[in-house]
Amino acid sequence: MLHTELASALYGHADAPLLVGFVGGLGGRDISPQEFFEMARVVEDAVHRGETPPPRLLYTQGELREMRKLQAVARVERNRLGEGA
Amino acid sequence: MSETGTRFRSTKDLPSAHLLGTGTPMCAGCGGLQALHQIYDVLGEKTVFLNAAGCMTLLPVYPFTPFRGSWLYTAMASAPAGAQGVRDALDILLEQGRIPSREDLRVVVLTGDGAAYGMGLSATSGAIERGLDFLYIVYDNEGYGNTGQQYSGATPHAALTATSRWGAGFRGEKKDLFDSWVAHRPAYAATVIGAEPLDLARKVEKAMSIRGPKLILALAPCPTGWDFDPERTVDIGRLAVRTGVWPLKELVDGEVVHTNVPRERKAVEDYLCLQGRFAHMFEPERNEAELASLQARVDAYWAGVVR
Numbered sequence: 512m513l514h515t516e517l518a519s520a521l522y523g524h525a526d527a528p529l530l531v532g533f534v535g536g537l538g539g540r541d542i543s544p545q546e547f548f549e550m551a552r553v554v555e556d557a558v559h560r561g562e563t564p565p566p567r568l569l570y571t572q573g574e575l576r577e578m579r580k581l582q583a584v585a586r587v588e589r590n591r592l593g594e595g596a
Numbered sequence: 597m598s599e600t601g602t603r604f605r606s607t608k609d610l611p612s613a614h615l616l617g618t619g620t621p622m623c624a625g626c627g628g629l630q631a632l633h634q635i636y637d638v639l640g641e642k643t644v645f646l647n648a649a650g651c652m653t654l655l656p657v658y659p660f661t662p663f664r665g666s667w668l669y670t671a672m673a674s675a676p677a678g679a680q681g682v683r684d685a686l687d688i689l690l691e692q693g694r695i696p697s698r699e700d701l702r703v704v705v706l707t708g709d710g711a712a713y714g715m716g717l718s719a720t721s722g723a724i725e726r727g728l729d730f731l732y733i734v735y736d737n738e739g740y741g742n743t744g745q746q747y748s749g750a751t752p753h754a755a756l757t758a759t760s761r762w763g764a765g766f767r768g769e770k771k772d773l774f775d776s777w778v779a780h781r782p783a784y785a786a787t788v789i790g791a792e793p794l795d796l797a798r799k800v801e802k803a804m805s806i807r808g809p810k811l812i813l814a815l816a817p818c819p820t821g822w823d824f825d826p827e828r829t830v831d832i833g834r835l836a837v838r839t840g841v842w843p844l845k846e847l848v849d850g851e852v853v854h855t856n857v858p859r860e861r862k863a864v865e866d867y868l869c870l871q872g873r874f875a876h877m878f879e880p881e882r883n884e885a886e887l888a889s890l891q892a893r894v895d896a897y898w899a900g901v902v903r
Contacts, residue, residue: 578657585619585657585662588619
């Protein structure tokens with residue numbers, strides 16, 4: 512939300528700064544300190560490189576671990592379906 | 597419901613192969629997922645789902661979805677508009693011979709009550725008005741479950757929610773979405789629940805045989821939002837029907853027909869007392885006036901039902 516509003520406010524300005532987009536706190540969740548540190552790291556990196564990275568979806572390590580598990584379960588089933596089982 | 601013309605004469609005829617995949621992060625005991633499983637088994641693989649933002653948009657675990665066919669994610673208010681676009685695109689491809697008719701897909705909206713009873717009503721009304729050929733599935737867990745069960749247009753009177761957490765609970769009344777659809781004169785409309793799978797399968801089967809806008813409205817017992825143990829999902833679903841709180845009915849040829857009229861309705865409090873969201877009506881002391889008033893609402897509904 513903040514990113515799109517900043518982007519439109521800065522649109523057309525010759526000296527507009529780089530803007531880095533993040534997606535977090537979906538479904539009313541809190542954004543953890545871990546996620547803020549990651550955002551700071553990515554922003555710092557963007558400043559050094561002078562280019563904008565693609566938007567990022569934020570996960571805590573615990574969430575990412577759960578996500579990887581679900582992907583593994585889904586992948587096994589999809590592979591089996593692909594073999595015509 | 598009459599048993600003629602259905603391939604589901606008894607529970608033995610229900611599909612035994614299940615199409616919806618695994619690896620989804622839905623809650624244990626989700627009444628919405630239970631209904632979706634059953635609906636999808638009858639609908640089959642040749643479907644494209646337009647999913648309004650809500651619990652069910654968590655179904656896909658990138659890059660996978662549990663559906664055998666296609667799935668699209670829309671903003672809360674716009675799934676019926678998306679369905680119109682997809683239907684039109686399919687019709688154009690068919691008309692121009694760019695896909696054979698066996699590759700046609702059923703266009704299905706999947707939406708929670710937050711979108712169906714509130715934000716998405718305008719787009720839905722427009723789609724029915726245009727006679728769009730689509731199926732509109734609502735999983736109604738009576739609140740914004742994905743974000744912590746804030747009240748929605750579907751929240752029943754006296755339920756505790758994240759936005760009515762203390763005291764007497766939600767002061768409003770549950771909106772009647774079925775009647776709102778009926779007032780639009782759709783091709784078909786029905787209420788269902790996962791705890792009554794035979795009734796559900798017959799209604800989905802009937803909806804598939806009819807062209808035009810069709811509603812399948814499923815009450816979705818929600819362990820996290822309603823505060824009960826996940827193993828009680830089926831019990832609570834059955835009680836919703838047997839107490840008369842959730843009437844099973846359908847719109848056929850312009851007439852509303854009840855498909856399950858409980859011979860002797862159980863007391864509404866038998867349904868309420870299993871759910872933490874109504875615990876305040878029993879503890880620390882019974883709120884007799886409110887219990888009687890909720891019972892009276894259900895009695896008044898059934899008094900108007902022609903048998």
